[in-house]
Amino acid sequence: MNNDWLRRKALESIYHAKSGHPGGVLSAIDIIEYLYNNEMDYDINDFDRIDRDRFVLSKGHSAAALYAVAAKVGIISSSRLNGLRKLNHELQAHTHRVSTPWAEASTGSLGQGFSFAIGEAYGLRMQNVSNRVYVMIGDGEMQEGEVWEGAMFASHNGLDNLCAIVDYNKLQSDDFNENIIKLEPLTAKWESFGWSVIEIDGHDGIEIKEAFDKAKKIKLKPTIIIAHTVKGKGVSYMENSPAWHGSLKLTDSELRSALSELGASEKEIEEAISG
Numbered sequence: 431m432n433n434d435w436l437r438r439k440a441l442e443s444i445y446h447a448k449s450g451h452p453g454g455v456l457s458a459i460d461i462i463e464y465l466y467n468n469e470m471d472y473d474i475n476d477f478d479r480i481d482r483d484r485f486v487l488s489k490g491h492s493a494a495a496l497y498a499v500a501a502k503v504g505i506i507s508s509s510r511l512n513g514l515r516k517l518n519h520e521l522q523a524h525t526h527r528v529s530t531p532w533a534e535a536s537t538g539s540l541g542q543g544f545s546f547a548i549g550e551a552y553g554l555r556m557q558n559v560s561n562r563v564y565v566m567i568g569d570g571e572m573q574e575g576e577v578w579e580g581a582m583f584a585s586h587n588g589l590d591n592l593c594a595i596v597d598y599n600k601l602q603s604d605d606f607n608e609n610i611i612k613l614e615p616l617t618a619k620w621e622s623f624g625w626s627v628i629e630i631d632g633h634d635g636i637e638i639k640e641a642f643d644k645a646k647k648i649k650l651k652p653t654i655i656i657a658h659t660v661k662g663k664g665v666s667y668m669e670n671s672p673a674w675h676g677s678l679k680l681t682d683s684e685l686r687s688a689l690s691e692l693g694a695s696e697k698e699i700e701e702a703i704s705g
Contacts, residue, residue, distance in 0.1 A: 447515035451676030457599040457659035488543025489568035490524035541576030551592035570602025585624030599661035632657030
């Protein structure tokens with residue numbers, strides 16, 4: 431998959447915000463793009479429709495990825511992206527249901543977006559609405575007990591309209607997952623909670639498509655797609671480095687280097703720097 435433009439715009443917005451979480455933004459963006467461009471049933475002019483698919487970014491610190499995708503598909507203007515994290519701007523550091531109603535949920539406190547998505551899926555089923563709910567969680571987020579409470583509830587209620595995606599980049603704030611709290615055997619854990627599990631390369635377009643196609647056919651249980659991804663995907667000095675998780679400021683030289691690797695021309699780089 432080539433989503434270099436999205437990666438560039440997300441990094442540019444983080445640069446102008448003077449703070450952000452580039453690593454997880456770059457690992458998550460391919461799947462978010464696929465959902466909005468190929469999978470979900472929604473209307474960019476009507477996010478109040480009951481009969482629409484929903485996406486919840488439970489790992490809310492990667493909001494810059496969702497905002498870049500929203501610009502690509504026409505939900506917002508790309509001119510809004512560099513307002514990320516600014517006071518009184520709609521694009522806040524974590525998704526905010528009031529200022530960005532199309533983002534579905536206010537997330538950031540890890541685990542809560544996952545619970546919100548489960549509630550949406552349960553509510554749709556109670557209203558006999560056949561649309562689906564997609565929710566992306568981080569791998570570090572799975573260390574929250576709320577995730578496993580929600581997993582039990584979703585399985586117990588057979589929420590086959592719910593599809594979760596793990597952005598499994600193996601890193602979280604400060605270090606590798608395995609050095610903080612080990613997650614493996616991850617597939618066996620989710621299966622033991624009554625979920626259908628699909629494992630994929632989260633940057634491979636064919637595998638992503640096949641996973642979502644398969645998930646739609648699974649009945650009587652929720653599905654989780656364990657997407658193996660690369661933290662900082664596309665920028666060599668960020669890839670697989672805990673230092674690039676977040677709460678950091680990109681320098682001019684770092685942004686220039688990243689944008690160059692992502693195929694930007696000198697003119698595009700200068701325009702990105704100037705904002």
